[in-house]
């Protein structure tokens with residue numbers, strides 16, 4: 241099998257890996273980014289509907305506390321707008337009974353990105369030479385070598401597809417997913433493997449819904465689109481509209497744990513029934529619907545992510561290690577960040593840390 245050699249291999253084409261590639265490409269490093277899926281973005285996913293991008297992964301950044309995201313938005317010439325929160329909220333009790341309540345403004349205020357969160361990834365990719373990013377390249381083995389690292393691409397139940405060698409690698413995927421799906425030679429220590437498995441992948445167990453409309457009737461009757469429900473299917477709902485004019489949107493997080501969720505069609509039907517109850521008949525007739533169950537995504541979630549995580553965990557580099565194998569192997573990915581791990585901000589800071597150690 242032919243072995244390609246580069247200075248640096250980045251594994252994972254989510255925001256963290258793509259940002260690392262952008263920083264390294266600017267330094268003219270010889271590098272390759274291996275992405276398992278047929279698309280970049282990882283947990284950032286924004287399908288297009290006639291020029292509007294419905295965020296099924298992250299939709300907010302918080303300008304007051306996300307300096308790196310702010311700076312990247314500026315660098316890429318993108319535009320944010322504040323989450324629409326004008327009006328009253330809706331609350332649904334455990335027994336299904338709904339009532340109108342005061343709104344709960346986000347604190348700190350949350351902002352959406354015009355063009356969807358995927359515009360961050362698109363903007364970065366536009367500045368990375370095309371031959372660097374290899375889609376459909378799942379890494380299944382990583383081996384330490386005397387003078388670097390060897391990476392095997394393929395699936396464990398098939399013949400390896402190709403192998404690559406580099407002086408250093410940046411592992412830019414959730415540590416739990418890496419520990420559960422990639423073979424490491426020599427073995428990672430027991431302590432490190434356990435720390436990786438225990439770092440839950442933020443939002444991996446969640447499912448998100450997005451409905452688009454020509455009109456926002458909820459706004460006309462004084463509602464902000466914000467809703468909270470103790471019975472579901474959606475547990476939390478927000479206005480997901482475009483900054484100005486159409487399309488208007490209602491979007492929300494499914495409140496039912498992954499283990500108890502039904503199939504896509506049943507979930508969508510139940511969600512539309514809930515939206516009619518909360519926002520009126522028109523809410524049951526969207527012009528488009530998107531539904532994404534992240535717990536079913538093999539390149540995001542593991543079996544450990546199927547149980548609900550209620551509080552935001554404290555993330556750190558696994559077992560306190562930002563790199564191993566005498567500097568040949570560096571951790572990136574938001575779950576390895578020391579500050580705001582789990583969020584987009586942590587994806588950027590962990591990439592900056594890894595890149596600073598490889599140049």
Ligand SMILES: Cc1cc2nc3c(=O)[nH]c(=O)nc-3n(C[C@H](O)[C@H](O)[C@H](O)COP(=O)(O)OP(=O)(O)OC[C@H]3O[C@@H](n4cnc5c(N)ncnc54)[C@H](O)[C@@H]3O)c2cc1C
Nearest residue numbers: 252254255256276282283298300379443573574582583584
């Ligand atoms: C529903 C949802 C809502 C969210 N809301 C917000 C929000 O509002 N604000 C916010 O800041 N954050 C939010 N987040 C979190 C945010 O999405 C993440 O912090 C960020 O996208 C993580 O980027 P990453 O590159 O570290 O990881 P990922 O995006 O998970 O990227 C990892 C990449 O590695 C790839 N990969 C996996 N296995 C392999 C392999 N073996 N070989 C090669 N490639 C592999 C994956 O396909 C993926 O592209 C949300 C997430 C979800 C799911």
